[in-house]
Every structure is written in structure tokens, then in C-alpha cells.
Amino acid sequence: MKTMKLWAVLLLFFPLLCLGQTKKVKITGDFKNIEGDFDKLYLFYKYDGSQFLDSSKLVNGKYSFEFDLEQPVLVRIIVFKAIPGRPGAGISNPDNTLSIYIEPGTMKLVSKGKFSNVEVSGSKSHFEYDKLNSLASVYQSKVMDLMRKGQDKSLSDAEKQSNQAEIRKLQTDLKEEVFGKYIAENPTSPMLFYALQRxxxxxxxxxxxxLDMYKKLPADQRDSPEGIAFAKRLQGQLEIMIGSIAPDFAQHTPTGELVALSSTRGKYVLLDFWASWCGPCRKENPHVVRAFNEFKDKGFTVFGVSLDRESGKDNWIKAIADDGLGQWTNVSDLKFWSNEAALKYGVTGIPQNYLIDPDGKIIGKNLRGEELHKTLEKILSK
Incomplete structure (x- = not known):
């Protein structure tokens, strides 16, 4: 089994000398009482601008991963049935997915029934991660209850306002009483930067x-691999927030033409990240086509970026034709999850999109279905 480093970028803004030494991480897994037909797993994570991918066969419920790792990192592991001609089939099912913190050393994962029903041993990082999420879930559950209550059409305006005020208070309490308190009480925790992010x-x-809090941390924390990665993620998020200018990039169309996002300036453009193998993306495509057909004469277009890979280029081209996407520009570098534009925009799941105005400013994010249509109608009917 070989770990594949898909791409890497230079550390442009931080000292190189602060990087630590890699150590071996070994993960052994046991999937008991399997509910479903599975035979393969993928493990992947992103760190410091690079994406790493590894795979393992599932044989009699057993699997394993072994590779080098510099520091604790959040990984995603997916179990699925490999189906010829259908790359990624079944990946979108949350029961088939784990999100866990791993660290150098030996770890054991035991799932029962559903793959997501897992017990993790050998990772202090995951223990802290699980503890934080358990504390947060108490507040999140109350927020969800209030949101459901708020959908009751019989509520008066005053009751709706009171309900919203309770939700805002709970969200503030979650931030301060869980993550803020954890940051204050656990300054050396491996989850410090995760808590800061939340x-x-x-x-x-x-x-x-x-970001100001980060700058006030001791130098050894700021310059640690985790600290550097945290600062870069935060800076990246600030660059692609609503109100920011959309970062430019250029990739090739299926016919080999290099086209830049900036070529759409002067129009409202939906920057749409998708892939031929992504079921939810294919289900969303008819809504995008509908929006394009209705608003194309009012200054709207789409710029599609596919997360297909080199071996799936024919599938990408076929999906463009089958779904009627050829009316607008479609590009890709065929690097799968390491698509450089997707990494630049912090894409961790698809479909994902950004609505950009004629001046190149991001004015919306993840607008889907009727929400996309209503947003465009509001903007372009002026």
C-alpha cells in the first residue's frame, strides 16, 4: 500500500525551518457485523495546501493504512463497493464515512454494523476532538429544536422573534462556553487550532x-506545523468570503483551450464545482441549466469546474453532453480532489458554488435549486 501525495505548494509566507519531522502512523481497522456490500476504503486529508490519498482493501472486515505523518490531522475515511464504470459510487452515504483525528503512532478503529458507528483508540487528538464535539452537540441539538419550532406557521411575529433570540443566544453560548472555554483552559491541546477555527x-x-488571537499565541505555537496550517486556512477563508474579490485561475476546456475565470468579468457568473462521478452534482445540474436558460440574456453565465481525474476525462465530456452543460464554459485540470482551483477556493465537498458579480466580487455561496433561481431573479430583475 502506498500513500500518494497528490500535490504540494511552497510555504510562501512562513519560515521553512519550523517544519517538524514525519513519523509513522499505523491504522488497523475492524468492521464487524457489516450492513452492506463493501470491498474498498479510501483515506484522505488536506494539510498545508496538499492533499493526501491512500486506499485499502476490505477483506473479512479487516483493513489497514500505514504512512508518514507530521502532526495530528483530521482525515476522512470512506468505505464503498468498487463498481466498474461508476467511480465514487456510494461515497455520499454518511453511514459509510468516518471523520477522525489521527496522529503519529498506532491506532485501532472498530466499527459495528454501520461504518460510521466507530470506536477509536490510540489517538489523544481524536479523544479531545470527540469531547469537544460532544459538548457542542448539546447546544446544537437545542438549536435544531428551536429551528424546527420556528417553522410552525401558527407562531405569532413576537413568538418568532423570541425564538430567533433564543437561537442567537445558544449559538453565542456554544461559541463561548464550549470553544472559547476550551481555548482558555487547554492552551497546549492538539485541538487548540480546531477550537480556534470553530x-x-x-x-x-x-x-x-x-486572527488577532492567533498572533498573540507564543511563537512556538504560531510557528508549529498546526499553527502555520491554521493561519493559512484562515487567510484563505478571508480571501473567498462574500464581499471578497474571487481569486482568478485558468484551466483547460475539454478541447484543450486555456480559459480564465476573469474572462467572465462583466457578467454575473456562477462558479460551479462539480464532477461527473458526483451523484448530488448530477441531480443539481438541471437546476443550473434552468437558471442559465432563464437568465443568460440578462447578463448571467456559468463557469463549471470539474473535479474529474485524467482517467475520467471521457466521463466528464459525456456528462457535459448528457446534462446539457455545453452552453457555458467547462474547465478542469483533471486532478480529482487536488484540482488547483478547488484547493484555492477551499472546496471540501461538491456540489459547491460561488455567485460572482460583474466586478468579480463574491456575492453568494452554495445557492442551489430554487434558492439559486430566486437569488438571480431578485438581482437581475432590477
């Missing part, structure tokens, strides 16, 4: 506050 929230103001 504390940051999604607004520019929140992220800038956390």
Missing part, C-alpha cells in the same frame, strides 16, 4: 478577531 464562526469580523 470559535471563528463565519463572518469576516469573527475571523479577523481569531
Amino acid at each position: 470559535y471563528a464562526g463565519g463572518s469576516r469580523e469573527e475571523m479577523m478577531k481569531v
Whole structure:
């Protein structure tokens, strides 16, 4: 079994000398009482601008991974049935997926029934990660209950406002009482930067506050591999937030023409990340086609970026034809999850999209189905 480093970028803004030494991580897995037909697993993670991928066969419920690792990292492991001609079949099922923190050393994973029903041993990082998420789930469950309550059409305006105020308070309490408290009480935890990321929230103001918190950390934490990766992720998120100018890039069309995103300036453009092997993407494509056909004469277009791989180029071309996507520009570098544009935009799942205005500013994100249609109708009917 061989670990594949799909791509790497130079550390442009941080000192190279702070990088640590890699150590061996060995993962052994046991999938008991399997509910389903599976024969293969993929493990992948992104760190410091690089994406790593490894695979293992599932034989009699047993599997294993072994590779070098520099520091604790969150990985995703997917179990599925390999079906010829259908790469990625079954990957979207959450029961078939694990998100766990691994670290150098020996780890054991035991799943029962469903692959996602897992017990992890040998990783202090995952223990802390699990503890944090368990604390957060108490608040998240209450928020979900209030959101469901808020959908009750019989509620008065005052009751709806009160409900929203409770939700905002719970979200603030979650941030401060779980992640803020953890940061204060566990300054040397391997989950410090994960907690900081969760504390940051999604607004520019929140992220800038956390960036200031990062700058005040001791130098050994800031310059650690985790600290460097955290700062780069945060800077990247700030660059692609709503209100930011969409980073430019250029990739090739199926016929080999190099086309840049900036070539769409002057129009509203949906930057759409998808792939021929992605079931949810293919289901969303009719909505994108509908939006394009309705608003193309009002200054709207689509710029499609496929996360297909070199071996799947024919599938990509066929999907463009089958789904009616050839009316707009389609590009890819055929590097699968290491598509350089996807990495630049922090894409960790597809479909994912960004709505960009004629000046190149991001004005929307992950607009799907009717939401995409209504947003375009509101903007372009002016």
C-alpha cells in the first residue's frame, strides 16, 4: 500500500525551518457485523495546501493504512463497493464515512454494523476532538429544536422573534462556553487550532478577531506545523468570503483551450464545482441549466469546474453532453480532489458554488435549486 501525495505548494509566507519531522502512523481497522456490500476504503486529508490519498482493501472486515505523518490531522475515511464504470459510487452515504483525528503512532478503529458507528483508540487528538464535539452537540441539538419550532406557521411575529433570540443566544453560548472555554483552559491541546477555527464562526469580523488571537499565541505555537496550517486556512477563508474579490485561475476546456475565470468579468457568473462521478452534482445540474436558460440574456453565465481525474476525462465530456452543460464554459485540470482551483477556493465537498458579480466580487455561496433561481431573479430583475 502506498500513500500518494497528490500535490504540494511552497510555504510562501512562513519560515521553512519550523517544519517538524514525519513519523509513522499505523491504522488497523475492524468492521464487524457489516450492513452492506463493501470491498474498498479510501483515506484522505488536506494539510498545508496538499492533499493526501491512500486506499485499502476490505477483506473479512479487516483493513489497514500505514504512512508518514507530521502532526495530528483530521482525515476522512470512506468505505464503498468498487463498481466498474461508476467511480465514487456510494461515497455520499454518511453511514459509510468516518471523520477522525489521527496522529503519529498506532491506532485501532472498530466499527459495528454501520461504518460510521466507530470506536477509536490510540489517538489523544481524536479523544479531545470527540469531547469537544460532544459538548457542542448539546447546544446544537437545542438549536435544531428551536429551528424546527420556528417553522410552525401558527407562531405569532413576537413568538418568532423570541425564538430567533433564543437561537442567537445558544449559538453565542456554544461559541463561548464550549470553544472559547476550551481555548482558555487547554492552551497546549492538539485541538487548540480546531477550537480556534470553530470559535471563528463565519463572518469576516469573527475571523479577523481569531486572527488577532492567533498572533498573540507564543511563537512556538504560531510557528508549529498546526499553527502555520491554521493561519493559512484562515487567510484563505478571508480571501473567498462574500464581499471578497474571487481569486482568478485558468484551466483547460475539454478541447484543450486555456480559459480564465476573469474572462467572465462583466457578467454575473456562477462558479460551479462539480464532477461527473458526483451523484448530488448530477441531480443539481438541471437546476443550473434552468437558471442559465432563464437568465443568460440578462447578463448571467456559468463557469463549471470539474473535479474529474485524467482517467475520467471521457466521463466528464459525456456528462457535459448528457446534462446539457455545453452552453457555458467547462474547465478542469483533471486532478480529482487536488484540482488547483478547488484547493484555492477551499472546496471540501461538491456540489459547491460561488455567485460572482460583474466586478468579480463574491456575492453568494452554495445557492442551489430554487434558492439559486430566486437569488438571480431578485438581482437581475432590477
